[in-house]
Amino acid sequence: MTLAYFPRLYAQPDSLAPARECTVRSGLPNFFQKLKSGRPVTIAYFGGSITEAGNGWREQSLKGLQAAYPKSVITHINAAIGGTGSDLGAFRLRQHVLAHAPDLVLVEFAVNDNGKQPALIHRTLEGIVRQIWRQFPRTDIAFVYTLTGAMAPVLEQGKLPVSATAMEKVAEYYGIPSIHMGLEVVKLAQNGSLVYRGKPEEYPNKLVFSTDNVHPYPATGHRLYAEAFARAMQLLQTQSRPHTHRLAKPLTAGNWERAAMASIREVPRSIEWQEITPTTDTVARQLQNRFAYLVKAGRPGAKLIIRFKGTQLGLYDVMGPGCGQYEVNIDGQPARIYPRFDEYCTYYRSNYFLLPELPDGIHTVELTLSNEPLDKAAILQKRGSTINDPRRYAENAGYASQVLLIGELVD
Structure with a gap:
């Protein structure tokens, strides 16, 4: 919230x-x-x-x-x-x-x-x-x-x-x-x-x-x-007669009419990414009302490679105790870090992040699970939380369910 x-x-x-x-x-x-x-x-x-x-x-x-x-x-x-x-x-x-x-x-x-x-x-x-x-x-x-x-x-x-x-x-x-x-x-x-x-x-x-x-x-x-x-x-209930809503010229240039979600199934990914289900994984079970399909990678270097035609890309995913961070490379430019752990990560929750807006065109985005460790104890301390069970926080995994995009995926 x-x-x-x-x-x-x-x-x-x-x-x-x-x-x-x-x-x-x-x-x-x-x-x-x-x-x-x-x-x-x-x-x-x-x-x-x-x-x-x-x-x-x-x-x-x-x-x-x-x-x-x-x-x-x-x-x-x-x-x-x-x-x-x-x-x-x-x-x-x-x-x-x-x-x-x-x-x-x-x-x-x-x-x-x-x-x-x-x-x-x-x-x-x-x-x-x-x-x-x-x-x-x-x-x-x-x-x-x-x-x-x-x-x-x-x-x-x-x-x-x-x-x-x-x-x-x-x-x-x-x-x-x-x-x-x-x-x-x-x-x-x-x-x-x-x-x-x-x-x-x-x-x-x-x-x-x-x-x-x-x-x-x-x-x-x-x-x-x-x-x-x-x-x-x-x-x-007393106002206006039934009618068809006709779309006028857009109020705002670049409005998000083209926004959509695509399943992570459609995205090339390295072998480390594996589907998890409510019957086999506790995180998938906790979030089954959010995600019909969820994949997880726990090894640094695991990659998602996304090519799309449009202006913006993001990921609908998970944040929680065992999550790490991504190194994100857009069109071969220097990578930026996107953590999937914050001061609220005493539990698992659905979340999302968006990358910066790009010129309309074809882009390639690589998300690589980073081997750079997070200081999770210091992050949790921002809200006065402490790590009572280090095993819950030891992993630095990535989870993914849907690609968010303004545009469409391309091969």
């Missing part, structure tokens, strides 16, 4: 978008036509850990829609991955969302995109929109914003933080409705009825939003999110 919060959010308040619970724009006409006629619909919930959470606003809002439209069979796709933003989202959209042919895509990345440059958010969000409507021009989209306690000061001023402001620019250009589910949370905190962080037993006369300023309790923060979502849907 990206929690960085920068003073620049306060520096130019006039440049920030106004904070509204629901901005209707072109509404969700195709989705509501199907709902009201009793036809089946599929909703993709696409975001980070706040959306992924069990018994959270995702499941609560789904129950509300099912109760309001009992004649329609409503299927939902949990396409949320904790700790990820719209950048990874643009790459995984086709496999995790579009493969299910959704009628509505709810896009929730404002918290995890907080701290990223607005220009990047414009490119990633527009890439998501254009991918959806390129394949399914009758699918409706809504941008859904959540908050952290650190975002409260700017929201109290009636403004959206930088990340949501950047998303509003894309929403306005394409007529996409947006819902900020946290404004009632801010109001309750302002009048003293709610605290952003704590344990419920510590504040018996107040609502406690979350354990950590970010991830809401189901009965309080998530409930308030779901209630805000329900209010917005009441507004959106």
